[in-house]
Amino acid sequence: MPDKPSAIVVGAGFTGCALAYDLSQRGFAVTVLERGEIASGTSGRTHGLLHSGGRYCVNDRESAVECIQENLILRRIASQCIEYNGGFFVALNDEDLAYAPRFVEGAQACGIPVEQLSIAQALRLEPNLNSQVKAVYTVPDGAFDPLRLALAFAASARWLGAGFRPYHQVEQLLIDGHGNCAGVQVWDRSADKRCDLRADLVLNATGAWAGSILKGTRAEVVVTPTPGVMVAYDKRLINRAINRLIEPGDGDILIPQRRMVVIGTTSYETEDVDYIPVEADQVAQMYRDACALVPAVAQTRMRGAYMSARPLVGKGQAGRSLARTFKCFDHQESDGIAGLITITGGKATTCRAMAEAAADLACKKMGIQAACATAETPLRSYRDYYRAPGGAQ
């Protein structure tokens, strides 16, 4: 039997872990290199909303359709780390009410099941909801544990033979005499050693860092790292995700998670994504927005404030105008560099579909016929990441 084609996946966020799983399933020998630990970048700090797509069904229907499709798939394959209690879209004023017909129409067009509840019924289901709500619609939202979702994909990949190397930072891409990508130069931060790793394909799954990892090559990917601030409060005041019935904006989603509620988020742009401080005024804004949806937040202790940098593809005046869809770049076509693929953009909810698209392209390039099979079988227990054959990492 011929050797398996080899692939290096750079980045162990949701996309990198799901991609390692998909590629391993389709016959690649996969090595995942991650600068930190599993999900230590954008993925780990995500809000944790398993989107129904309702947030995007008016302005960004492509993303909305991706979300509802993947919502149902993740519910099937990753129920081990998802609270699937549904969600509300709530109107708080006349402006919100005016948005409702567009929301209902958009949801129907995207295949998102929505249902209007009476105010009394909504308040019976969620007694802490702002009693002044003017309209309430249900959507199939959920809340997930970010680290465990990534670990579940990584566990499934490891049990198919993928190797994970945390604390391995890719310092540069190795470009051969033909100008093609032959591998990576990597710094093992846990042993303070450097080495070169070669592979048939390098897949850049570094999300908000997708542009910076290509520096030094002719390849370019325009990603606008768009951080948002989230604040967690110390009491589970709701069982469902509460979305404000307005166009996507700041502080419009409050989700339950374990014993907490988490409000998000803001949106601004930054150049350096390695360290972004959480600003006090944004925390105060999140507090006001959370109180508008669920007034009891005002009597609840703040548990933590944090931020996460979305990887939005393209450049826009404001991050809100950029689509939440993902994009897969074949750098042979765009820049004449064979052996290099970038997958970025997207949302946590759509990570499996992102991996599928990148793995489809990888298979096409290596002449592999295998079809994607990640949507059907439940993922292994996330704890199997640590129990994989061959022991720890």
Add this chain to the structure above:
Amino acid sequence: MSSERWHITLAVARYKQGADPHIQIFELEVDPDEYVLDAVERVWAFHDRGLVFRHACHHSTCGACGMRVNGQEKLTCITPIRAVCQKDGTLKIEPLRNFPVVSDLSVDMTSLYTRTESAAGAQVLNLKHSSLPFEKNLFPDDGLEHERLSDCIECGMCVSACPAALTDAAYAGPAALAAAHQTVVQKGLSALPAWVDSAEGVWRCHSGFECSAVCPSNVDPAWRIMELRRLVILNRVRCLFGLNKD
């Protein structure tokens, strides 16, 4: 998140595979309302890109960032600097005990994840099984079935603080025993894993209650271990009288 600025000293445990462990000093300007993890991350971002530490969610839902801060186990993402340090003070940051150190502040969690898996600990539970029985009316109740992510975030801080785990590496430890208790609450006594009733299981605990003292997530492992002992005895008595069905 204030305009106040403190000058603090971070004494960070460093270790690279094959080299000697040591403490390295970093001087930082911090906002005292920021979290200890922010300070650690800033050391990495602005002082030393070689610093290795575990972190993911930054809001206490994942359990990756447990460390010892001035000798005490803390979930660093929700521990404000003000809560563990004085103005112009020192923060000593070390990795958790009772786990092998991978590098610097990062430990290998294999033993914990493997043991909680063998306790069949579920991460998503029905709301009514998801808390301690003496906690009442914690969550809004609409009479419908709801799911909730389990309280245990597998941070390993209970194992780090446990005096019995320090002296016996084979001890299952508080996290795994708490998971076993959770499993029994959810599925009944027949789901009790056999290893619970053994010298390395529920009987190794010295009732120090250090685990419950450091748990950041309301699991109360010590109470669960005591309760598990009662259930183990109950199970033995039932076996004695042939009351258990296989």
